Amino acid sequence: MIVHCCHCRDCQRQTGTAFVINAVIESDSIAIDAGATRVGSMPTDSGRPHDLYRCEACATTVWSDYGRRKTMLFVRVGTLEEPSRLPPDVHIFTRSKLPWVGLPADSPAFDVFYSSVEDFWPPEALERRRALGF
Numbered sequence: 001m002i003v004h005c006c007h008c009r010d011c012q013r014q015t016g017t018a019f020v021i022n023a024v025i026e027s028d029s030i031a032i033d034a035g036a037t038r039v040g041s042m043p044t045d046s047g048r049p050h051d052l053y054r055c056e057a058c059a060t061t062v063w064s065d066y067g068r069r070k071t072m073l074f075v076r077v078g079t080l081e082e083p084s085r086l087p088p089d090v091h092i093f094t095r096s097k098l099p100w101v102g103l104p105a106d107s108p109a110f111d112v113f114y115s116s117v118e119d120f121w122p123p124e125a126l127e128r129r130r131a132l133g134f
């Protein structure tokens with residue numbers, strides 16, 4: 001539906017790097033090729049739950065469920081076979097972006113989060129989101 005590049009401190013700590021790239025997608029579109037996942041939770045500044053689903057074998061986070069929505073998940077793009085097919089649509093939480101990370105001049109960027117999903121997401125993504133009950 002949309003691809004976020006998140007520069008928040010939680011994502012930096014959780015990934016051990018400067019940012020994370022998440023593809024927001026319907027949960028019924030996700031399939032694991034082999035093995036299983038285990039879930040763990042982490043605290044957030046907002047207080048909303050953030051569940052991390054990790055590969056049982058290597059402990060890599062493969063997706064997250066922010067707010068326990070269950071129907072809309074945030075897949076870690078770097079875990080996909082072809083991550084280059086999903087460049088970021090937007091950079092969020094750039095207020096905590098590391099100073100040596102440059103952003104493309106033509107890429108939308110927000111200090112925290114964009115003010116309205118309805119004003120930012122493409123129409124087809126909004127339709128898919130509405131179909132999930134959001």
